[in-house]
Amino acid sequence: MLPGLTCRPLTPDDVPAWVDLLDRAAAVDRPHVRDSAEWLRRSLTADGFDASTQSLGGVDADGVLRAVAVVELRLGDLEHLRLPCDGVVDPGWRGRGVGRALLAWGESAARDRVARRRRELGREVTADLQVWAPDHRDDVARLCARAGLSPLRYFSTMRRALPEGAEPPAPQVPEGFRLVRFDEHGTAGLRDLHNAVFADHWGSQPLTEADWERFVVGNPDFRPAWSFGLLDAASEGDGDLVAYANVYAHESDWPALGFAQADLGNLGVRREHRGRGLAQVLLAAVARRAREVGTAAVSLDVDSENPSGAVGLYERAGYVRVHGDVLRTKAL
Structure with a gap:
């Protein structure tokens, strides 16, 4: 063979x-x-x-x-x-x-x-x-x-450098929302939020509990202490989770990079809460936390054709493109 x-x-x-x-x-x-x-x-x-x-x-x-x-x-x-x-x-x-x-x-x-x-x-x-x-x-x-197999989609890896001695500014949380860290708040409701947020994204399908455990919260590289959610403080109880940022530490990449790096795996805002600057709040929180724990950069991957304007959002937050990937496919 x-x-x-x-x-x-x-x-x-x-x-x-x-x-x-x-x-x-x-x-x-x-x-x-x-x-x-x-x-x-x-x-x-x-x-x-x-x-x-x-x-x-x-x-x-x-x-x-x-x-x-x-x-x-x-x-x-x-x-x-x-x-x-x-x-x-x-x-x-x-x-x-x-x-x-x-x-x-x-x-x-x-x-x-x-x-x-x-x-x-x-x-x-x-x-x-x-x-x-x-x-x-x-x-x-x-x-x-x-x-x-033919090229179908192009993706970019973007990185924000976090120089020593230059602490990123604190996130400015809008009134009516509360910022929480997942090691303190827990991840209850996060899978449902993820599936709802990405329902309108190219190629996305709902994650089952098994896949959620494997790829997200059970992933050995997941860092809940580096990850954040935003709660709608106006909702009942502790507040509904309306936005989130999951962060990972892919330490196997660090030797080749020559520095420690936080990897932003997913950033999502529920549709009805978009346009309020919540994504910028989460990006600021992740950058500040990443610097606190000693990493030298935050990296993320983004669909180059993302219709939500994600590339521009990341550029405004200080991210620059460092390399790209190609998805090639063949119908079966």
């Missing part, structure tokens, strides 16, 4: 070798982000993920892991199935057709997973294979083009 390699599904025991493989590839590929060992381990054991059919490892004659691919599907995808295929080939094994074979396996595995999911849903739904890659990876662009 993979030229010159023995193939088998991955297990959690493969994670250390997987990390080593990613290290070797990173020296050549200069990736923007790195997955931690804990994240890889959780990926292989996540609800709805069958490692026996959705993962593939290729080992050489000495038993060294030289290639990996995984195909995922979020359980919350009900109207359109998205199947990201993530793969890596050892630089010393490139140019032998391993990458092409790995992507071909990924497409086949995705088609099988789509068929099972359609049977589970009892109806036909559209689906596509997805490959995400930094925009400087011309090799991935060529590989995807040969396999029939």
